[in-house]
Amino acid sequence: MLVKIYGSALFGVEATTIIIEVNIAKGIGYHLVGLPDNAIRESSYRIAAALQNNNYKLPGKKITINMAPADMRKEGSAYDLPLAVGILCASNQIKAEHIDDYLIMGELSLDGSLQPIKGALPIAIQAKKEGFKGFILPKQNAEEAAIVDKLEVLGVEHISEVIDFFDKNVPLLPTVVDTRKQFYDTLENASLDFADVKGQESIKRCMEIAAAGGHNIILIGPPGSGKTMLAKRLPSILPPMFLHEALETTKIHSVVGNLKAHKGLIAARPFRSPHHTISDVALVGGGSYPQPGEISLAHNGVLFLDELPEFKRSVLEVMRQPLEDREVTISRAQFTITYPCSFMLVASMNPSPSGYFNDGSHPGASSPAEMQRYLGKISGPLLDRIDIHIEVTPVPFDKLSEERKGESSTQIRKRVIDAREIQSERFKAIENIHYNAQMGVKQIRKYCVLDETSKALLKNAMERLNLSARAYDRILKVARTIADLEQKEQILSHHISEAIQYRSLDREGWLG
Incomplete structure (x- = not known):
């Protein structure tokens, strides 16, 4: 008998x-075709044990299973x-x-219970698109898949529930999620706040500009000056994700299997901070069976590369495109x-191997030649793609010992959101451009028109x-972002002047 x-x-x-076609005929043998990987080939052992432990059996006949389209490689234990x-x-x-009204996925344990799968959200989206009535999957993934409306998502814990559903018409309770309510209820409340940062007002200003325009930023300074502390607080001033951004982000993390059990939509912007020993494949994605890398997991969020020159040059260069x-x-x-x-790159680095500027008074100071050689580990084309370069200097004692708290992330974030709204209105008719850093x-040429004074300043x-x-x-x-923060339609000379100051690594003699 043939079943699909x-x-x-x-x-x-x-x-x-x-389409999984199962045919049972006279003879003996178990034949699985359609480019399955080893995990799928081994499924016969899991299936045999699960059926036996639930009073069913693997037939002692010739079982032929075809997974169509047969020229596409299938992988994983979810079949x-x-x-x-x-x-x-x-x-x-x-x-x-x-049975043909439902799309079915799940990994079996030997006792018939189900283990979670990867990619439940994109599978549910495709199931809805193709008109399936429902999607049967492990209960751990049900909330994730239930983000998709107008699709009956049936989460199950054991194969016996699926058998009873089809064979005995025992109903399964659909998982229902109010996506919009879940999204707005779980919008991030950042645990890290800029109010905790003493001093560093100019750096906070840079972070505000970077967040308002989605600009890449690099922080250069000696150890202990607060580079990592500042970078980790950047997500607290980024605007909340739109619902479509949250869906995009959740989809990528679903494919990798990063979503926690019984969790649905990701509402907080991702903050990824890979170690400098990461490989180029792990950073950008790939492998024998390609998976998203760290840059894709940081989509709609922040990718933080601490100690940038310590990353292998080949790893950094693959980020150019x-x-x-x-x-x-x-x-x-x-x-x-x-x-x-689409992520914000935030990088930090010491100016030299010792970590200190060319300061003769410091015993660990490096010479200008050593500093230049260290900075040479980062290519010019990569630095060109970073909009803001800023020096971070150590905070003096009188600032550290102040009782007064600085401006909170909530206050800064309000200005950032206002600037982003101006940009959203500006680019509303342009596809895939939502903020200034994405401009082509x-x-x-259209939105960054300069007056004669600004042109002369920039030319110089x-x-x-x-x-x-x-x-x-x-x-x-x-400069366009700085003008937006001031809610100015025209870019003025002081906007250009401030933007030029944020190209530290381009300035001759910045090493001292």
Whole structure:
């Protein structure tokens, strides 16, 4: 007897429906075809034990299973449940008249209980798109999949529940999630606050500008000056995610399996801080079975690279194209996958191997030559893609010992949100551009018009600092954000002047 069951395969952050055809005929043997990986091939042992422990059996006949389309590679253990149900139906051990109305996924334990799967959200989105009535999956993933409305999401804990649902019409309780309520109820309340940072007012100003325009920023300073402390507080002043951003972010983390059990939508902007020993594949994504990397997991959030020169140069260089295009394309001989990666890059670094500026009074100070050699580990093209370079100096004792608290993240965030609203209105008719850092050349020429005084100022800076065309565009973007924070329509000379000051690594003699 031939039975068809529907499952799903992940391809990047998208899902593709898989038709699982189970045929049982005279003979002997278990034949699984359709490019399954080892985890799927081993499913026969898990299925046999799970059925036996629940008073069913694997038929002693010729079982042929085809996973179509047969030329697409399938991977993972999430096909255990549809394969087991298909075998039971094809061998007439159970009846399932409406099985083609449902998409089924789940990994089996030997006792028949179900383990969570990866990618429940993109699978649910595709199931709804293709008109399935419902999606049967492990209960741990039910809230994640229930984000998709108008799809019956049935979370189960054991294979016996699925068998009873089809064979005995025992109803399963659908999981229902009010996506909008969950989103607004779980908007982040940051535990870290800029009010805890003593001094560093100029750096806080830079962070505010970076957050308001979505600009990349690098902090340069000696150990203990507060670079990491400041970077970790950046998410607290970023505007809340829009619902579509939260869905995009949740989708990527779902594919990787990063979502906690019984958790639905990710409402907090991601903050990823990989160690400097990370490989280029782990950073941008890839592998034999490509997975999203850290830059994609930081999508719509912050990627923090602490001690930037300690990262391998090859790792940093692979970020060049994703920083420009806000997506990363991984190409293999048989397929190409594109992952989104629109993130804010926040980097920190010491100015030299010892960590101290060229200060003869400090015993650990490095010479200008040593400092230049250390900075040379970071390529010019990569630095060009970072909009704001700022020096962080140690906080003096009188500032550290002050009882007065600084401006809170809530106050700064309000100004950031106001500036972002201006940008959203400006770019509302342009697809995929929502804030200043995303502007292309066309938008820069249209929205960053300078008066004669500002042009002369920028011309002088370009010539003196020998800036590239990309650095020129970066200065204009940052100046546009500064003007937005002041709610000015026109970019003025003092906006340009301040933006130029945030190109520390371009300034001749900045090492002292």
